[in-house]
Amino acid sequence: MQELSSIIAANLRRRRKALSMTQAELAEALGYSEKAISKWESGKGLPPTAILPRLATVLKTTSTALLTAETNARLYLGIDGGGTKTEFVLADGEGKTLRRTVLGASNPNDVGLPTMQEVLRQGILEVSSEYEPESISVFAGIAGGTTSDVAKKIHDFLSRFGFAEVKNGSDAQNAISAGLGTKDGVAVIMGTGSVAFAQQSGTLHRVGGYGYLLGDAGSGYALGRDAILAALQMEDGSGERTVLHGLVLSKCGGEQVLPALGEFYRGGKTYIAGYAPLLLEAARHGDAVAREIVERQMREIAKLIVGGAKRLKTDTVSVVICGGLATAHRDVILPLLEAYLADAPSKCRLTVCKSTMAEGALYLAGMPRKDGETC
Numbered sequence: 001m002q003e004l005s006s007i008i009a010a011n012l013r014r015r016r017k018a019l020s021m022t023q024a025e026l027a028e029a030l031g032y033s034e035k036a037i038s039k040w041e042s043g044k045g046l047p048p049t050a051i052l053p054r055l056a057t058v059l060k061t062t063s064t065a066l067l068t069a070e071t072n073a074r075l076y077l078g079i080d081g082g083g084t085k086t087e088f089v090l091a092d093g094e095g096k097t098l099r100r101t102v103l104g105a106s107n108p109n110d111v112g113l114p115t116m117q118e119v120l121r122q123g124i125l126e127v128s129s130e131y132e133p134e135s136i137s138v139f140a141g142i143a144g145g146t147t148s149d150v151a152k153k154i155h156d157f158l159s160r161f162g163f164a165e166v167k168n169g170s171d172a173q174n175a176i177s178a179g180l181g182t183k184d185g186v187a188v189i190m191g192t193g194s195v196a197f198a199q200q201s202g203t204l205h206r207v208g209g210y211g212y213l214l215g216d217a218g219s220g221y222a223l224g225r226d227a228i229l230a231a232l233q234m235e236d237g238s239g240e241r242t243v244l245h246g247l248v249l250s251k252c253g254g255e256q257v258l259p260a261l262g263e264f265y266r267g268g269k270t271y272i273a274g275y276a277p278l279l280l281e282a283a284r285h286g287d288a289v290a291r292e293i294v295e296r297q298m299r300e301i302a303k304l305i306v307g308g309a310k311r312l313k314t315d316t317v318s319v320v321i322c323g324g325l326a327t328a329h330r331d332v333i334l335p336l337l338e339a340y341l342a343d344a345p346s347k348c349r350l351t352v353c354k355s356t357m358a359e360g361a362l363y364l365a366g367m368p369r370k371d372g373e374t375c
Contacts, residue, residue, distance in 0.1 A: 007069045009043035015059040015066075015134075016041075018166055019159045031060045032097035035215060055059050060162040063179035065134055066141040074164070077128060079120070080105035081142035083192030084220065084270050087358040088123040090131070090365060099127035100358075101201045105270050107192075109144040116142070117157050124161060132163040133270030140167075141174035141357070143193070167364065171357060172197060178360025179320030179353040186308035187346075188301060190333075192273045194219035198308035207307040210266070212269055219298030220273030220325055226293045227279035228264060228272065231257045234289075235341040242289035247278040280329040295336060302340035317346045 016026055023037040026332070030037075030051065039045040047055055052063045073093060080087045086106040090099040105111050106119040113295025120140070123273055128136060138158060145154050146169060158166045172189060179187040179220055180199050188196045192217045212221050231248035233239025245257065251274075252260040264272060282290035309317040330352045341348045363369050 002263045003043070004067065005043045005046055008066055009041050011061075011066045011068075012037075012055075012059070012156035013041050014164060016063055018162070018164055020155060020166070026058065030054060040265065048239055061134060061159065063115060066099060066354075073135065074137060074366070075128075075364050076365040076367040077124070077136050077138040077163070078174070078358045078363075078365055078367075079123065079138065079140035079142070080171055080357035081105045081116070081119070082171050082357075082359050083110055083143055084273055086119050086123060087112055087356060088127045089356070089358040090127040090136070091362050093368060095362075095367060095370065098131075099214060101126045102114045104145075107145075108150055109142040109147070110269065113150070113153065116154075120154075120157065124158075128161075129149065133246040134164050136163045136342065137165040138163050138167070139169070139174075141169050141347045141361050141364065143171040144190075161237045165366065169364070172209075173364060174357040174360040174361070174363045175322040175353070177363045178320070178355040178357055179322050181363070183316065184312055184316065185318035185320060186305055186312070187353075188319065188321045188326075190220070190301070190321060190325050192220045192269055194222070194304070196304035196308045198311040200312050205308065205311045208304045210281075218297045218304075219283060220276040220323075221269045222297055222327065223279045223294070223325070227282075227290070228257070228299070230289050230293065232261075242287050243282050243285070243287045244278065244290055247282060248275060251275065251278065276325060277299065277328065280332050284329070284332050294332060298336040298339055302337055302344075305337070305348060306344050307343060309344065309348060312346070315347060318349050319348045319350045320353050321350065322357065326352045327354075 024034045027034040027037045028272060040047050056063045056066055076091050077088045083105050086103045088101050089097055091097050101123055103119050103123050108114045108116040140158060142152060143152060144153060151168060154168045155166060158168060172195060175189045176187045176197055176199060183257055184200050186196055186198050196207040198205045216222050226243050228248055230239055230242050230243040234242055234245045248257055254260060279290050283294040305319055334350055337350055
């Protein structure tokens with residue numbers, strides 16, 4: 001039977017690391033020496049019984065949990081936060097989904113830190129409230145979540161829930177994990193924004209992703225913006241007739257598109273990206289204006305792929321297209337990209353990622369990856 005000292009030692013180490021605390025910080029919070037903490041965590045001594053409640057409070061757990069050997073099966077929480085939506089998936093070690101929910105945008109650069117934290121709080125509670133937090137390892141990949149000191153603020157916020165392990169980074173990491181895993185290749189992310197990453201022997205090279213002011217061609221925002229613009233131009237007489245006018249008008253309401261101009265600007269990137277599916281649907285049904293826009297945007301995505309392929313030392317490059325737009329409209333997007341890449345210096349083998357970005361986050365949280373389990 002496992003000795004009490006080793007049980008407490010393991011629980012202390014696990015909880016302290018989950019909260020990103022040093023031994024010195026824990027010692028200060030308790031009013032003990034760092035040497036005492038080290039002694040407890042090595043199993044060479046036991047904390048006084050009287051301090052257990054205080055110790056449990058500081059470590060955001062219970063006295064019972066500190067005294068109990070970890071028997072719960074490890075669970076994994078993957079969070080994918082973007083400019084349009086945030087997905088939460090809780091799964092067990094076999095990859096079985098236990099809970100899943102989708103909430104609104106959580107890019108802190110768009111919605112602000114307090115709103116991002118509220119989205120995360122609500123989603124975490126919805127999927128994990130029935131489970132012990134000490135059994136859950138989490139990875140949160142959040143768009144805009146690696147800038148400035150935001151990454152630390154996200155980590156500190158997630159640590160308050162008492163998870164066994166907390167890691168966080170960008171939503172791009174989720175996509176690369178879902179699409180490529182540890183394999184070499186190019187992952188193209190077509191979300192509210194767009195970016196590509198070339199992965200060679202674990203090293204990443206970024207191509208594009210400069211934001212909506214300087215780029216993001218082929219993104220949900222760019223496609224939605226051009227759909228709205230085409231509708232406005234038909235309305236004012238400067239553009240050609242297109243079914244996009246009726247589709248945009250139906251979505252925004254009213255008798256003309258122009259009165260909705262203020263709504264487009266107030267809604268920003270996320271709102272405008274919501275019009276992208278209209279463009280792809282119109283292109284699918286042969287609308288000339290929509291088709292021209294999609295072709296132009298996909299040429300830019302092809303440029304990202306070529307840029308990434310240059311970084312890979314192989315004749316055939318595995319390219320994975322990630323994001324909801326690519327999944328829903330692969331019949332429009334893939335043939336265009338394949339045509340534009342036909343004369344590329346490297347042969348590109350294109351696929352659309354079958355896994356969601358939140359599932360990619362599950363692997364980054366530590367969930368075992370089954371053999372060959374990538375797109």
